[in-house]
Amino acid sequence: MICMLIFPLTLFASESAVKYVAITAIVEHPALDNVRKGVEDELKDNGYIAGENLKLHYQSAQGSSANAAQIAKQFVASKPDVIVGIGTPSSQALAATSKTIPIIFTAVTDPVIAKLTPSWGASKTNVTGVSDALSLETQIEIMLKIKPDIKTIGYVYSPGEINSTIVLKQLQDMLASKEIKIIAAPAQRTSDIPTAAKSLKGKVDIIYTTTDNNVVSAYESLVKVANESKLPLIASDPASAQRGAIAALGMSYYDLGRQAGKIVIRILRGEKPGDIPPQVGNVTQLVINTKAAQKQGVILSDEILNMAAEIIEK
Structure with a gap:
């Protein structure tokens, strides 16, 4: 009887546990701000509500690579479930700081040349994301x-x-x-x-x-x-x-953020970033x-x- 009672309680606690997502951008301007809003709206629309079952932390590097590196260290030390890097310098700083915490890049033109992923296939690392490469x-x-x-x-x-x-x-x-x-x-x-x-x-x-x-x-x-x-x-x-x-x-940088947000949700639900190939934004x-x-x-x-x-x- 005791075991039968404990199991459903444990399952409920696991499903209702607060998730922690950290987001950082290299600088604030309309395009990158729209990316961030897209990520946050995608999370919200899928039931991840900041202040309830989601801890959401954002910092801007104010255009400084040194700040981006410092923010990356702070975020990694706080052990979030997922970190989103908006812009190449912020994403590179995150990837250089952690090889274990899931990192989702976005607003990055070429993740391979930026050395975020070894190829456009599933990386088998802790990094994946969405490129803004254009024709x-x-x-x-x-x-x-x-x-x-x-x-x-x-x-x-x-x-x-x-x-x-x-x-x-x-x-x-x-x-x-x-x-x-x-x-x-x-x-x-x-x-x-x-x-x-x-x-x-x-x-x-x-x-x-x-x-x-x-x-x-x-x-x-x-x-x-x-x-x-x-x-x-x-x-x-x-x-x-x-x-x-x-x-x-x-x-559409807002839609780019929504696309990145979908990957964040997949990871929060148990998928590994290294099993998800990098994507390219699909709304122009x-x-x-x-x-x-x-x-x-x-x-x-x-x-x-x-x-x-x-x-x-x-």
Whole structure:
């Protein structure tokens, strides 16, 4: 009789135990904030309620790799059930700090080149996640639809961010066959972005930006230069169109977070991260800003407008 009573009580305690999920981002800006919201909403919609059966802890590294390393150590010491790393530097810091606690990366372009996973297959390690890699061929098509006579593309980026250097190399390789040159303008710090952008004036037909966290976190300063110089600004982060890019074709970072959240839930329910292959975000969208187009001297065709999932007119 005693054993029969103890078993159901033990099972109930196990099912109702509080889970602990820690989340860290390399910096706070709209795209990464949307990733975090997506993760949290996915958890909530699946019954993991912060303050009830879920302990949720978040910290931003404020753009500092040193902070990211310190946060990783703090999180690992607190022994969460899962840690989510938003952005490559934060994910790398986590992977370097623990080989046992499940780590889910997201907003990382290439986890293999970033040395987070050995391949795109199941890693058999404690790391898996969701990439925000985009088809650069499609990005180039959008640029050409907005400005068909492109000969030179300016690329403002942070040389210390591996996602951005990967994309730069891929763009250089792809554009060579189209006889389009790319001029790179490095900006090591956010304060360097206006100078980097100004250096492109008179040299390029458009400026293209990726989801470089350094650039995105100070996007308004880049938009100001683009408007003043009449340089069309094209982005790969949909939120950047809200902030002044003419067009942005990219991941829905909220949906990217929801996708990562699904993996977190699988792990909380007993699966091992090493048995789950890394995924690529599966929701993209094109956002057009007609007001930005006017400011940057571009007339948008009906074709590109009809392709947009969202058009911003003010």
